[in-house]
Amino acid sequence: xxxxxxxxxxxxxxxxxxxxxxxxxxxxxxxxxxxxxxxxxxxxxxxxxxxxxxxxxxxxxxxxxxxxxxxxxxxxxxxxxxxxxxxxxxxxxxxxxxxxxxxxxxxxxxxxxxxxxxxxxxxxxxxxxxxxxxxxxxxxxxxxxxxxxxxxxxxxxxxxxxxxxxxxxxxxxxxxxxxxxxxxxxxxxxxxxxxxxxxxxxxxxxxxxxxxxxxxxxxxxxxxxxxxxxxxxxxxxxxxxxxxxxxxxxxxxxxxxxxxxxxxxxxxxxxxxxxxxxxxxxxxxxxxxxxxxxxxxxxxxxxxxxxxxxxxxxxxxxxxxxxxxxxxxxxxxxxxxxxxxxxxxxxxxxxxxxxxxxxxxxxxxxxxxxxxxxxxxxxxxxxxxxxxxxxxxxxxxxxxxxxxxxxxxxxxxxxxxxxxxxxxxxxxxxxxxxxxxxxxxxxxxxxxxxxxxxxxxxxxxxxxxxxxxxxxxxxxxxxxxxxxxxxxxxxxxxx
DNA sequence: TTATGCGGGAGCA
DNA sequence: TGCTCCCGCATAA
Numbered sequence: 001x002x003x004x005x006x007x008x009x010x011x012x013x014x015x016x017x018x019x020x021x022x023x024x025x026x027x028x029x030x031x032x033x034x035x036x037x038x039x040x041x042x043x044x045x046x047x048x049x050x051x052x053x054x055x056x057x058x059x060x061x062x063x064x065x066x067x068x069x070x071x072x073x074x075x076x077x078x079x080x081x082x083x084x085x086x087x088x089x090x091x092x093x094x095x096x097x098x099x100x101x102x103x104x105x106x107x108x109x110x111x112x113x114x115x116x117x118x119x120x121x122x123x124x125x126x127x128x129x130x131x132x133x134x135x136x137x138x139x140x141x142x143x144x145x146x147x148x149x150x151x152x153x154x155x156x157x158x159x160x161x162x163x164x165x166x167x168x169x170x171x172x173x174x175x176x177x178x179x180x181x182x183x184x185x186x187x188x189x190x191x192x193x194x195x196x197x198x199x200x201x202x203x204x205x206x207x208x209x210x211x212x213x214x215x216x217x218x219x220x221x222x223x224x225x226x227x228x229x230x231x232x233x234x235x236x237x238x239x240x241x242x243x244x245x246x247x248x249x250x251x252x253x254x255x256x257x258x259x260x261x262x263x264x265x266x267x268x269x270x271x272x273x274x275x276x277x278x279x280x281x282x283x284x285x286x287x288x289x290x291x292x293x294x295x296x297x298x299x300x301x302x303x304x305x306x307x308x309x310x311x312x313x314x315x316x317x318x319x320x321x322x323x324x325x326x327x328x329x330x331x332x333x334x335x336x337x338x339x340x341x342x343x344x345x346x347x348x349x350x351x352x353x354x355x356x357x358x359x360x361x362x363x364x365x366x367x368x369x370x371x372x373x374x375x376x377x378x379x380x381x382x383x384x385x386x387x388x389x390x391x392x393x394x395x396x397x398x399x400x401x402x403x404x405x406x407x408x409x410x411x412x413x414x415x416x417x418x419x420x421x422x423x424x425x426x427x428x429x430x431x432x433x434x435x436x437x438x439x440x441x442x443x444x445x446x447x448x449x450x451x452x453x454x455x456x457x458x459x460x461x462x463x464x465x466x467x468x469x470x471x472x473x474x475x476x477x478x479x480x481x482x483x484x485x486x487x488x489x490x491x492x493x494x495x
Numbered sequence: 496t497t498a499t500g501c502g503g504g505a506g507c508a
Numbered sequence: 509t510g511c512t513c514c515c516g517c518a519t520a521a
Binding site: 076077078079087114145146 | 510511512513514515516
């Protein structure tokens, strides 16, 4: 709750932000105001602010202090030392606009650094079945210019104002980029000996980290601590998992319950598909007026679930809709999308019930640089490891990320065959679970075909896949003849 | 190597 | 003149 006080710049002790109320949106201020209104309560951090909005964070909010954002924002000089201005760099997309079998598209995060960003452009699409190149889709969401974010610190608060509505998909979240960069140091293990050695080191490392991961959902590592971990284990792939867990906690990734599907407008509207309408489970405001764009893209795990309760109060003349209006708007939007989107997309909210995203990852998501990464994620019904992970980890929580790394060449060794056999056995069991899941999933996608492909896997690539849940590292197989990496052998490597 | 913040400078109304 | 964005540099991680 943001309250005006008689004495400007007097800030009450920070408390958790309650659901937005009417008084909250009545406060009118601009980042350029000589004096911004003091607040008594602060917003939760929202790293996917979109549309014209204003937020007030507590000065001790780490994300706010870092001026963090899910969007790729670069610094822009506005010749005002008291106000930091950032503009959006857009998103890196595949020039061929390829899609993963699960419907996800490639939408990487542009590097903030100009030099790094230049290197990104023109690179081959990480989808190995795609000959496209990465190219930047510039943000033109603010009157043809990039969307801008403004940060201003005043008193014990950090004021944030966004101008413009992003006209492009969300890039992968910052944590993903950082993790990938870290993991890029992990080299493909080309021999069984190397694999086993790598695996042993990996397991040891994960074991050492296990003690902290369970707290990831409740507490977050300080940036310094995370950096220490990163530095101390930069050569260890699983480090990213731990780091991602920390990031998840930092960014309040939620909105998708691991315990089950909740097809409420809240979940639906938190999706990337609804970039401009924000509903919270409690029906609070989180509203912005524009529904200007809708992308044919599955939500990125890391990108789509920052369920910050930060309030969107419309600027200028925009007014908060009443609750019935909100519901009506949701129904309209839902109806519209049901008629304009492919079936699996219109049923996207079902996907958002995923509590794990790793199991169905296309084998095509295999990087040309030995590291595959995609932001797309799989429908829950195709997710096999989720159930096992859930069983193995009662306190697991939704992971918004999934990455996998090729650690084997197709010519696997005997040990690999054993793993494959074990995976096959699990696969049969898992297929039954999938079928049951599909019965309960009124979303039409090509499950039977996928199952068939799964069952016909003969030779396979193997991947380590960290689903982010309980630091379980799965060995996954990729049939050469199939584009699908739909079955997670779920030979969990617990740590 | 990359993210971040600062500041110079060009373009435009 | 004021505002905008682009770009380069320095610094930190």
